[in-house]
Amino acid sequence: MTEKKQPIRYRDAGVDIEKAETSLQRVKKAISETHNRFVLKNIGAFGGFFELPVEAYRNPVLVASTDGVGTKLKVATLMNRHHTVGQDLVNHCIDDIAVCGAEPLFFLDYFACGKLEEGMYEAIIQGFVEACKAAGLPLIGGETAEMPDLYAPGDYDLAGTIVGVVEKDQIIDGHTIREGDRLIGLASNGLHTNGYSLARKVLFQHYRPNDFVPEINNVLGEELLKIHLNYLPVIRELKQRIPPKGLAHITGGGLYKNTLRIMPEGLEPHFHFGSWPVPPIFTLIQKLGNVPEEDMRQTFNLGIGLVVVVAPEEETAVLELEKKFNLSFYRIGEVRKKS
Numbered sequence: 564m565t566e567k568k569q570p571i572r573y574r575d576a577g578v579d580i581e582k583a584e585t586s587l588q589r590v591k592k593a594i595s596e597t598h599n600r601f602v603l604k605n606i607g608a609f610g611g612f613f614e615l616p617v618e619a620y621r622n623p624v625l626v627a628s629t630d631g632v633g634t635k636l637k638v639a640t641l642m643n644r645h646h647t648v649g650q651d652l653v654n655h656c657i658d659d660i661a662v663c664g665a666e667p668l669f670f671l672d673y674f675a676c677g678k679l680e681e682g683m684y685e686a687i688i689q690g691f692v693e694a695c696k697a698a699g700l701p702l703i704g705g706e707t708a709e710m711p712d713l714y715a716p717g718d719y720d721l722a723g724t725i726v727g728v729v730e731k732d733q734i735i736d737g738h739t740i741r742e743g744d745r746l747i748g749l750a751s752n753g754l755h756t757n758g759y760s761l762a763r764k765v766l767f768q769h770y771r772p773n774d775f776v777p778e779i780n781n782v783l784g785e786e787l788l789k790i791h792l793n794y795l796p797v798i799r800e801l802k803q804r805i806p807p808k809g810l811a812h813i814t815g816g817g818l819y820k821n822t823l824r825i826m827p828e829g830l831e832p833h834f835h836f837g838s839w840p841v842p843p844i845f846t847l848i849q850k851l852g853n854v855p856e857e858d859m860r861q862t863f864n865l866g867i868g869l870v871v872v873v874a875p876e877e878e879t880a881v882l883e884l885e886k887k888f889n890l891s892f893y894r895i896g897e898v899r900k901k902s
Contacts, residue, residue: 601614626727633760635759650693677717700725745875750891752789761862794812818867
């Protein structure tokens with residue numbers, strides 16, 4: 564007589580669909596609060612629907628970007644604090660398209676983990692919601708994937724996709740940049756979302772995440788989890804008052820490589836390192852790890868999250884905008900011919 568086999572359910576393989584659906588139901592109301600009149604509801608289950616506001620544009624061009632948070636997620640896990648990384652992701656994606664002159668239209672998220680932890684998942688989604696609401700950006704869809712054979716318990720990953728729109732003749736791409744134009748830097752508040760593999764390797768050899776570190780006057784984990792700044796309000800003001808020739812979001816690759824991306828052929832940015840205050844967290848990383856200056860400059864933003872390129876006669880007007888925003892502006896260099 565053949566022995567009857569026990570049924571193996573999806574839950575036995577480590578995936579609990581019911582738990583994911585329960586968690587999603589708990590955050591659905593918060594997600595819906597990000598929606599505006601252009602989000603079309605209840606017309607399909609396999610995609611988010613957004614009505615393009617064509618009446619507001621003469622020649623609209625869509626701008627899209629996808630990004631992640633990287634190993635900053637490891638710090639969030641160590642601190643058991645997950646509501647900030649969702650905000651990091653939204654703000655990073657906003658900045659990436661805002662520097663092209665685009666206004667964000669909508670956002671989608673991707674969350675993957677080994678085992679879905681309800682409180683953690685809901686905190687992450689709440690972070691998405693907080694940042695989207697602050698920016699007036701609808702969160703219109705996403706994906707939650709539970710993959711126990713791919714991620715260790717407690718590990719997860721995030722990715723976000725943003726779509727924005729810009730008038731074709733108002734795209735900011737650096738094509739009018741000339742030799743002698745000025746570089747103005749807007750302060751970051753720390754690492755933002757780049758360089759965490761190096762930062763963790765250095766810092767966690769000496770400190771635990773909950774240690775207070777006198778050199779930075781902060782708990783290490785708190786410092787590393789500072790939320791990536793959203794520069795969209797400043798960029799909007801710049802576009803209205805002093806249309807910038809170019810804008811660079813300073814992410815992986817540092818100041819030079821990111822600003823070089825918007826330079827016309829034959830030109831390059833020249834930075835006066837030392838002309839702005841470098842946040843203590845970067846000084847600490849360099850000292851503890853004996854990190855070469857070149858590695859520091861190519862890995863971290865070193866205190867500058869956004870570079871604005873303007874004509875010399877516009878430099879003072881840009882710097883005066885500092886009074887309107889709780890953000891420091893610095894003269895940090897100029898455009899030169901490539902040497």
